[in-house]
Amino acid sequence: MKGRQEWRGAVVTRAQSIADGIRLIEFAVEGGLPPFEPGSHVSVEVMIEGAPAIRSYTCVSSDAGHIRLAVKRHENSRGGSRFMWTLVEGARLRITLPENRFALSWRASSYLLLAGGIGITPIYGMAKALSVRARPVRLAYAASTRGELAFAGELSELMGTDAEFFVSEEGRRIDLAAEFAELPPDGEAYICGPLGMLNAAKAAWAATGRPSSRLRFEVFGDSGERPEVPFSVEIAGIGKRVDVASDQSLLDALNAAGVDMIWDCLRGECGLCAVDIVELNGELDHRDVFFSDEEKREQRRMCTCVSRLAGGSAIIDTGYRKS
């Protein structure tokens, strides 16, 4: 149950490519804008096939009165990033005021920031804020190619050798265990990146025996271990079959088919949209952080907002009972 979100009119003041596959889109917000902290996000009303839909994006640190978003073009976008990429200067849309659920504590003796790909968006602002205020901070930023690194110049200039870049195409990967070993015991780590990186970081962190609350992460719920392909589900007790397109979430498909569902976060965090899996004829691609690794291995439930099948079909149970 979130507080009321305040929607504002906004106009695009800048839209440009800042790295391979990443566009920076800047908005001026009507009625002024309170300052926001690194880690904040906004909801944007996007148009997908002529119908409005809401997408959440992390804010990049911005000039006063402006909101900047860095949007990666996803090949199998559900339409959100595709729409955002069409925005040009002067375009108008609706946006919420920034809200923060990935805030820096400002209480640790030192900070380790880990970013993977577009996960740099909240991390960039954190790196900037910590560096400006002279707090001990190290950034490890991974991307597939050098061209995909966003803000690398600014970060190098600001942080010097405290910012290190790991380009997998050049054979360099972040050694998570080594990074954590270097972090003082009361240090905190903040990570944003693809699910595989997050899972590896969680496992490496757990292995150090440090308190889980000192590893903070944000998920986008838009990456999995397998590519997005169409699949279908049959709903037990209703008998309805629903086809899910590659650029559509299972939850969206269920809603579109008139299947009653509840949900909240749409990022695989809250677990409200989870359904039981009665029968599985395909491979599950869990993309949520709600279920534990063990629960994911059991393949008995899935979060419909982000998780999907890598093809094939399943019979699911949404809990609907006729009597």
Place this chain on the structure above:
Amino acid sequence: MEEHSFPLNAWYAAAWDVEVGRSLLARKICGKPVVMYRRQDGAAVALADACWHRLLPLSKGELHGDNVICGYHGLEFDDTGRCVYMPSQDTINPSACVTSFPVVERHRFIWIWPGDPALADPDLVPDLHWNDDPKWAADGKVIHVMCNYRLVIDNLMDLTHETYVHGSSIGNRAVAEAPFTVSHGEGRATVTRWMADIDPPPFWRAQLGKPGNVDRWQIINFEAPATIAIDVGVAPVGTGAPDGDRSQGVNGFVLNTITPETESTCHYFWAFARNYRLSEQARTHELREGVATIFREDELILEAQQKAIEENPDHIFYNLNIDAGSMWARKLIDKMILEENSAKAAAE
């Protein structure tokens, strides 16, 4: 932007050291509900007093080790405000945390910083060292006053009121008649008043324990936004106190730090420190209770004043010459608020 009569980027006394222990203490500081407790190692913790989930005040829950367990659904938060347990699921929602306020324990108070945590520099804690300095004996209380905190500051920055509000104890005509000087600096203002060769009021006669007239001083030291240490005392007339030799006299410090609760209520922390008869615990006790009685007189005035202000919303304060100290205090507070708001407006 929200308008407050107080800056948020400042240390405010949230509790006396003895008030915070191994149980949950709820108190609103600068409009923010806060729950305080001590960890097992003794360190004080201040968290936002509302569960991340359904906002039940965490103070209605219970302390478990160093963590707080919400009294509604059992979500558990560690001393940094991070959720470490959620019911009926194996994982923890990554967004789940409550604000953890920067805390410093100093001079027998638990100070918290309600504003931008990145700016919370422990060196900025107001100086009230007399409260735990071995050269001084001190004790005090906290009063929940039903008035805006600035009215308490007004009250303390001009002690003319002693003559009229505290006529039976510390006030006499001399206070209202003596001239005073006012100086000011960065975040500080001082009002100095010397009353030469006067018959001391009953309170000071008793503290000095000597007959005859005295030289009496009141030096009010304001530290923005809300701390006032008043150097007070008397010395037998002609023993050199106005020239710096206070050795024949008695010296006290009235320590005050006022924490806004809401726009119309505040927590007024005070103590009285003395530099004489340090080992007399009974005197410490009597002084504390005596001052509490005196301050009760102020409290009645301040609450009546707040009520009258609310009943006369269009009336603007008139100021007198005696208000110079409080006018400087208000100017310094307004400057802090202005700087805070313009920093916010310019923030990235």
